[in-house]
Amino acid sequence: MPPYRLPPYHRQSPAVRLVNFLCAVLLTLVLIAGIILFVLWLSLRPHRPRFYLADFSIPSANRQSGLANLPVRFAVGEHNPNQKIGIYYDEIVASVYYGDQLVAKGPVMQPFYQAPKGDTPLLGQLTATGPTPTDPAWGRFSGELAAGNVAMRLLLTSTVQFQVKMWDTKHHRMKVECDFRMNGDGTLQQQDKNSQCALYF
Structure with a gap:
């Protein structure tokens, strides 16, 4: 029986070793660049603002002649959760609905800039147009x-733009929807105070 022999060792040529080294360096650079880009994307990705219904009232809502010409007052808190990204808001228009019937509508906030991690109270006062005793509702x-x-609904609509470092993103149409319930005296029910509103872009 012939003695066992190890297979001969073939040394790689310098050219092959150079190619392997360059491939390893390239893959390492790609991995590092990918990690850096991912971290930058996380830090620069805009987070949506948050809105909370702080208060709502229609004084004398229980009068027999309906809501026409009554004041509609509300307060909504806005919070920018971004640490380094500001938000530009165009004019904010508010609409109040009972079911499908429009109760009141109008502008409530002029254009403004929200700084990073900032809070802004949106205080609105509108004039109700209904429902009245002649309305089907x-x-x-x-x-x-x-x-x-x-059951009532408050809608806030505007156009927003995020400011990321030294450049601005495209404009986004924004709709904030706050569903809540009103007491018989026209005030906001306690369980709906400071409830978070839905946000749509």
């Missing part, structure tokens, strides 16, 4: 008002 509205449990 009045019967249901007055019944829910007498029961002290009226």
Whole structure:
């Protein structure tokens, strides 16, 4: 039986070793660049603002002649969660709905800039146009008002733009939707105070 022999060792040529070294260096650089880009993307990616319904009221909402010409007051808190990104807001328009019926609508905030990690109270006062006793929704509205449990909806619409370092992103159409319930005296129910509103872009 012939003795066992190890297979002969073939040394790589200098050219092959150089190619392997360059490939290893290239892959390492690609990995490092990928990690850096990922970290930059995380730090520069804009986070959406947050909105909270702080208060709402329609004084004398329980009068028999309807809501027409009554003041509609509300307060919404806005928070920018970004650490290094500011937000430009165009004019903010508010709309208040009972079901599908528009109760009040109008501009409530002029264009403004929200600094990073900043908070801005949005204080609105509108004039109600209905429902009135002649509206089809009045019967249901007055019944829910007498029961002290009226489902309402506040919409805020605007156009926003994020400021990332020295450049601005494209404009985004924004809609904030706050669903809440109103007491019989026209005030906001306690459980809906400071509730977070839905945000759509």
